[in-house]
Amino acid sequence: MAPIKLIYFDIPGKAEAIRLCASVGKVDFEDVRISRETFAEMKEQGALPYGQVPALDVGDGRMLAQSSAILRYVATLGGLHPSDPIEAARIDSIVAEEEDFFSGLTISRYAGRFGYGHMTDEFRAEVRKNLNDEILPKHLSFLEMLLTNSTTGWLAGTEKPSAADFVFVPRLKWLVSGANDGIDSDLLDGFPNVKALIAKMMALPEVVSWYEKNPPPQ
Known part of the structure; x- marks a missing residue:
């Protein structure tokens, strides 16, 4: 059986979670990194x-989309997504929190994509300050609490790392x-x-091996 093919740009971005999950779960996959020109085509x-x-x-001509759905699929293949529906839903809820966590930053970064092409640099700077001073610390406190209550050091309290x-x-x-x-750059210091x-995560042998073979682009 041919390995599944993950298609993305040559950057970490939205694919890095999937790459790491596949590596830790020992899921055979082809890491296809495309140019912007190939993407357009x-x-x-x-x-x-x-x-x-x-x-x-x-x-078989089947293509999956949306990073969270792909991540969940790969985690399932690698035995890293629980069969218990409540445990699975708990992980899914934390994955969904990632979207809330980064939504403001994403919109301010890609304003035109979300209908805010008129956003000025001055307004963007105000948004970033609010994100840095209030919004992101609030979401970081949610993660900090999850980890405080975890007995394993993983966000969902799982024995192995999960999609979360x-x-x-x-x-x-x-x-x-x-x-x-x-x-x-020191935003995480209080957490x-x-x-x-x-x-x-970065100390896991599979993750260390992945980055030795696939160093992030500079």
């Missing part, structure tokens, strides 16, 4: 559901990487459990 040809990536080619951990760790690293104007989560 695939979009024009109607090859991508909703005209976006990441997308997952599972064979895979979706948040790369995004949190990106959040404070300096890629987002107006967001403090020790969140920082411990990142360290725990």
